[in-house]
Structure formats: structure tokens, C-alpha cells
Amino acid sequence: KQEVTQIPAALSVPEGENLVLNCSFTDSAIYNLQWFRQDPGKGLTSLLLIQSSQREQTSGRLNASLDKSSGRSTLYIAASQPGDSATYLCAPATGKLIFGQGTTLQVKP
Amino acid sequence: GAVVSQHPSRVICKSGTSVKIECRSLDFQATTMFWYRQFPKQSLMLMATSNEGSKATYEQGVEKDKFLINHASLTLSTLTVTSAHPEDSSFYICSARASDRAWGNQPQHFGDGTRLSIL
Numbered sequence: 001k002q003e004v005t006q007i008p009a010a011l012s013v014p015e016g017e018n019l020v021l022n023c024s025f026t027d028s029a030i031y032n033l034q035w036f037r038q039d040p041g042k043g044l045t046s047l048l049l050i051q052s053s054q055r056e057q058t059s060g061r062l063n064a065s066l067d068k069s070s071g072r073s074t075l076y077i078a079a080s081q082p083g084d085s086a087t088y089l090c091a092p093a094t095g096k097l098i099f100g101q102g103t104t105l106q107v108k109p
Numbered sequence: 110g111a112v113v114s115q116h117p118s119r120v121i122c123k124s125g126t127s128v129k130i131e132c133r134s135l136d137f138q139a140t141t142m143f144w145y146r147q148f149p150k151q152s153l154m155l156m157a158t159s160n161e162g163s164k165a166t167y168e169q170g171v172e173k174d175k176f177l178i179n180h181a182s183l184t185l186s187t188l189t190v191t192s193a194h195p196e197d198s199s200f201y202i203c204s205a206r207a208s209d210r211a212w213g214n215q216p217q218h219f220g221d222g223t224r225l226s227i228l
Contacts, residue, residue, distance in 0.1 A: 034216055043202050044219035097217055099152045
């Protein structure tokens, strides 16, 4: 059974900092891994999808890496902004997505 | 981009009422849709996988007679919470994956969720 752990659970940083969110998973037989953002009371917004054969994906200020053999992924956010404040969820996909508990990020102006 | 519409966004009703939630893929066909439940300050828990034209696959511990899922077309799946009680109050979110033989390459796209409150 896939288990997903995200560290840290919460993070508060001043605007402009670069930061790293960590995700680890127990079953490395995944097809891909997605990173999502969730704003309070809202649904999920897909940020990045990394195929199992890929090592990283980039979109704007976001960069996600994947080390499938060790069961780890990181999301790097460059030059953080207050609008980045949200909960970030990672979800490795076997036939279905299994979610971690998320990292709640607060970026202070 | 791929859009998933979920309706209604919020429901408040009395105990014993049955509530239907719709999930539509607006600009793509989705062979597979997923239903999740989220409690406050917790992550998403997969309830069931909905496949077009066949019975849904429920996760362990989810009552199939309580949470009825119908996926009658490639763009619509519905979740009906039957005889809802206060403990069914939660945030329900659906997602859809585009129909593609290489489905492992396809992201899941999520609706905005339905907040269900049973009085």
C-alpha cells in the first residue's frame, strides 16, 4: 500500500526566499507523480507532472524533481511571493493518485 | 486547458436527504473519473474510481450502497450520497483523466469541490 509523507507540514517564509518542499513515497512502481496546489476551501490545481522516466520538470518559478528508486520528489519554488501561499500536495500515481498530507506554505510580504 | 466542472459547489440539507453531485469534463473525454473526500485540515482520501460504462471500484471501507456512483458518459460522473447523515458532511472532490491509451502520461484534472453540510 502506497504511503506518502510530506515534510515539512507547515512553512512560513518571508517574500523572496527560495524554498524546497519534500515528498517521499513507499511504492516506487509509479507511472508519474503530480504536484498540486490547494487554496483554502477550493479544489486542486495541477502544478507539475513528472513521468516515471523523467528526473525533473519546470514551470516558471517551479521545479520538481523525481528520484523514483529512492521514492523521493522535491518541489522547488524560486523567489516566493505572497500569492504562493497555499497547501502543496504531492501525489504519486500507480493506477490512482495517493496524496500526502501536504505542506501548508505561508509567504509573508 | 482541461477543465472539470463540479456542481453544486455547496449543499446544505437535512438528515435523511439524498444528495447528487455532478462531475463533468468540459473539453475532453474522460474514461476514468475519481471521487475523493476531504475532512478539515486533512488530505484527500480516494473513495472510488469511476469507469465509463462499468461499475465503480470502491476503496476499502467505503460503502458502495451509501455512495452511489454512475458514469454513464465519457464526460459525466455522478456521486449520490444516499440518506445523508451529519457524519457524511465533508468536502467532496472529483477528478478526471483524459481517455488515452498512454494514460500513465495523463495528469488528473480536478473539480472545485462540493462542500456538503448535513444538519
